[in-house]
Amino acid sequence: MLENEAAPVAIPPAPVEAPHSSAPPSPGAREFLTELACRSASATLLGIFAYGAIRQWLAAPARITLVLLVVTACVTVGLSLFSKVPAKRDWTPMAFVCSVGGTYYFLAVQLAPGVHLVPEWAGATLQVLGLAWQLFAKASLRRAFGILPANRGVVSSGPYRFMRHPMYLGYFMTDIGFLLVNFDVRNCIVYGAQFALQAGRIWREERLLSDDEQYRAYRQQVRYRVLPGLF
Secondary structure: OOOOOOOOOOOOOOOOOOOOOOOOOOHHHHHHHHHHHHHHHHHHHHHHHHHHHHHHHHHOOOOHHHHHHHHHHHHHHHHHOOOOOOOEEOOOHHHHHHHHHHHOHHHHOOOOOOEOOOOHHHHHHHHHHHHHHHHHHHHHHOOOOOOOOEEOOOOOOHHHHOOOOHHHHHHHHHHHHHHHHOEOHHHHHHHHHHHHHHHHHHHHHHHHHOOOHHHHHHHHHOOOOOOOOOO
16 A cells, blocks of 8 residues: 555444334324224214113113114214214314214113103104104215214205204204103203203304305305204
8 A cells, every 4th residue: 555545444334224113104094093983982882872771671662762762873873983084073172072962962861761741652753753854864964974063065955955954953853752751850951961062063063164165155045053933
């Protein structure tokens, strides 16, 4: 080696980053897992309620209103398990409390027999009418419904020609039908709270949908929310 020749310098290899055991989930994966967890919890709660209610009914098969309460819960919660995932949903605390409380109120209902303010058949008739109205509204929405307030598109056909939130009228009818035949203090409190929560839920839905120009135009055409001429 010549005296003026620089000695070669050994360059250490660049450190290699150790591979992660698992990559962090993408936003799409997180949304999917959240949706899966929520729907699994809904199915579990519905199953627990239905099991307890059916046991009560087997002890007193004449209680048709109790069976219809289970059917209504299955329609409300069961169909939501297959609803379309919306692009925008309201996760604010108030919306969450109103929606979850207004939907799963049946878990707090007193299932044991109460006071009959009207005959069983009268309450059951009101429940059937309310359930039919709910199904009519849900059929108009197709899969565009769910638990939390969300923008799933504006629908103006079917019962939505007459009121902006017709499904809540069906809920009210089925609830009153059950309460009139199973009247007690606990159920009065539960259903009173449920009606208040549903009113809050409607308000949150209106607030969210008001950002949609198409919904604002629809609101100008259909003035009433639930009861034409009143509300």
